[in-house]
């Protein structure tokens with residue numbers, strides 16, 4: 155951003171970013187529209203800088219910070235209320251006949267056999283496909299094609315991907331890691347946000363961890379929980395794509411609720427029946443195309459409660475076996491639902 159800004163003229167800058175005028179108004183020197191920004195800053199006399207109590211370098215830094223904060227505010231204003239998937243073609247070229255709008259705060263699950271195209275659909279959304287991927291799908295944001303700046307901006311990503319695992323390469327404590335992340339997101343109340351994220355991650359993770367636990371010492375479930383809490387609180391991306399939350403001992407229902415509470419659009423590809431039924435709707439993918447859009451029914455939701463009970467029983471048995479125990483009891487004695 156810095157190099158690009160400094161290579162513009164003041165006139166070009168003001169056309170593209172009209173709010174930059176506010177910055178120039180605070181300076182005791184006049185900027186001419188034809189001045190190249192780099193030259194304008196270089197030409198400010200030392201005495202003028204002295205009266206401002208500032209070094210040249212930090213004046214330029216202040217300018218860049220001002221611009222990036224304004225850009226960030228601007229993008230936040232353009233809230234994403236919905237995305238729309240306009241159908242393309244399946245692997246045989248047959249039309250999908252789908253027009254689906256997903257609103258903020260909704261969870262959509264993506265189900266289908268291995269290799270059917272679930273990850274491809276997530277990738278189309280991440281790319282905000284415009285009939286330029288193998289599926290020929292088109293994705294709209296708030297009912298419109300997003301402008302190129304929004305589509306390809308790295309700083310203001312529309313989409314956060316929760317990938318399968320989080321590989322920590324630095325040996326920081328959990329608190330240092332979250333703090334660093336909060337700082338880079340320019341949040342104001344860093345200490346409070348950090349405390350919240352760690353508390354939430356602890357709620358989601360089966361076994362707790364402390365702020366001073368090194369991130370490299372977290373278990374799979376704990377690091378997953380930390381990543382979800384971090385995405386919920388710190389990611390400005392309004393759309394969260396999840397390629398399977400593995401059953402690594404985290405409270406998946408709470409995790410999804412946390413993301414949805416933050417008014418994010420959540421799309422999750424999964425092979426897990428419990429996760430598949432947690433969504434408001436599920437998309438069934440067959441041969442590369444969306445073949446059905448099924449809203450989760452009341453009956454399915456009440457069946458979900460039973461599936462969750464079964465899941466807890468299975469988890470209990472898993473723990474018994476893990477601890478070297480035996481389960482040679484009758485199903486009734488084990489308290490199993492039959």
Ligand SMILES: Nc1ncnc2c1ncn2[C@@H]1O[C@H](COP(=O)(O)OP(=O)(O)OP(=O)(O)O)[C@@H](O)[C@H]1O
Pocket residue numbers: 243244245266267268269270271272273274275288289423441442443
């Ligand atoms: N409509 C389509 N047209 C052409 N190729 C497609 C289409 N949909 C998916 N594919 C391709 O099919 C392959 C398998 O798709 P993908 O990896 O998305 O499957 P998946 O359902 O996520 O599988 P898994 O459950 O194993 O993760 C990929 O190479 C993908 O690009």
